[in-house]
Amino acid sequence: MIRVGFEHLKLFKDIVQNRSISRGAQLNGISQSAASQHLGEVERSLEVKLLDRSTRPLTLTAAGRLYYEMCRDVLRRREELNSSLGRLKSQVEGSVRLASIYSVGLSEMSRLETEFARRFPQAHLHVEYLRPEKVFEAVLNDQADLGLVSYAEATKEITVIPWRDEEMVVAASPRHPLATLAVVRAGDLHERDFIGFDEDLPIRREVDRFLRERGAAVSVVMHFDNIQMVKEAVALGSGVSILPARSLRAEIDQGRLVSIPLEAPGLCRPVGIIHRRRQKFTRAVAAFLDLLEAKPVAC
Numbered sequence: 001m002i003r004v005g006f007e008h009l010k011l012f013k014d015i016v017q018n019r020s021i022s023r024g025a026q027l028n029g030i031s032q033s034a035a036s037q038h039l040g041e042v043e044r045s046l047e048v049k050l051l052d053r054s055t056r057p058l059t060l061t062a063a064g065r066l067y068y069e070m071c072r073d074v075l076r077r078r079e080e081l082n083s084s085l086g087r088l089k090s091q092v093e094g095s096v097r098l099a100s101i102y103s104v105g106l107s108e109m110s111r112l113e114t115e116f117a118r119r120f121p122q123a124h125l126h127v128e129y130l131r132p133e134k135v136f137e138a139v140l141n142d143q144a145d146l147g148l149v150s151y152a153e154a155t156k157e158i159t160v161i162p163w164r165d166e167e168m169v170v171a172a173s174p175r176h177p178l179a180t181l182a183v184v185r186a187g188d189l190h191e192r193d194f195i196g197f198d199e200d201l202p203i204r205r206e207v208d209r210f211l212r213e214r215g216a217a218v219s220v221v222m223h224f225d226n227i228q229m230v231k232e233a234v235a236l237g238s239g240v241s242i243l244p245a246r247s248l249r250a251e252i253d254q255g256r257l258v259s260i261p262l263e264a265p266g267l268c269r270p271v272g273i274i275h276r277r278r279q280k281f282t283r284a285v286a287a288f289l290d291l292l293e294a295k296p297v298a299c
Helices: 006-018 021-027 032-046 062-090 106-119 132-140 202-213 227-235 245-253 283-293
Strands: 094-100 123-129 146-150 158-172 193-197 219-224 241-244 258-261 268-276
Touching: 006 021, 006 032, 006 062, 021 032, 032 062, 094 132, 094 283, 106 123, 106 283, 123 283, 132 146, 132 158, 132 268, 146 283, 158 227, 158 245, 158 283, 193 202, 193 227, 193 241, 219 227, 227 241, 227 245, 241 245, 245 258, 268 283
Parallel strands: 094 123, 094 146, 193 219
Antiparallel strands: 146 268, 158 241, 158 258, 158 268
16 A cells, blocks of 8 residues: 555545646646646555546546545545544643732722633733742742733843832821822921831831931831831821722722822832743743733823
């Protein structure tokens, strides 16, 4: 038996459908003599005649009809296989490991997770909330595919993709004297009780710089390593703070906090997406990264 490939099956199908060896050969990019030679080899191998060459145009013999139907069925099944494989290869599945600073917000991440699940039901998003330095560590140690962190700086090992700039505002209890202001000036914060972040955090250094440049000396009465604790202290009336406006939405809706804009020019917090340099993303990670980048927010 001779070896018959898909290209040979297609050649015979085209010859039959066009009722011409020369036309079938032309459609398959070979010479008429090469097509005739192949037909002869198939007929000798099967020990039957496939075409009646005495008629014009060509007609099929009974054996030729059986062989033609086999060629057509095999080629159709091949097309179905290629189509199914294409869908399988393009299917986004697997896990995405995301490390994020606390202040991105559970509600916002929940919306992203819901949208990601809707678009890619075979993929799964796993989120871990960490301090900024721990986010970097998780990405560096391959414990996370992507990280969300504020004031991110690129290194030899880490690439930073700017994600969004978040407006910073004064957060206060509704009962605080500043709560009635339309805009807070730097002087309004001078000697006020202030709830800050731990001194080793980038957001603390940026807020301190902002206040220092404007001559506002606040009295830091408490400091924490995460935004949730800062918000709780502010809501209890322990002082005011400067926080990303986006992080206050839930407490504002609950009537526990108010948000007062800073006098222009204000302060913005940059948030970036980080990953290891030269990292090869899975389809799931690449798809989630596309979703993140499609929702930028300007300050």
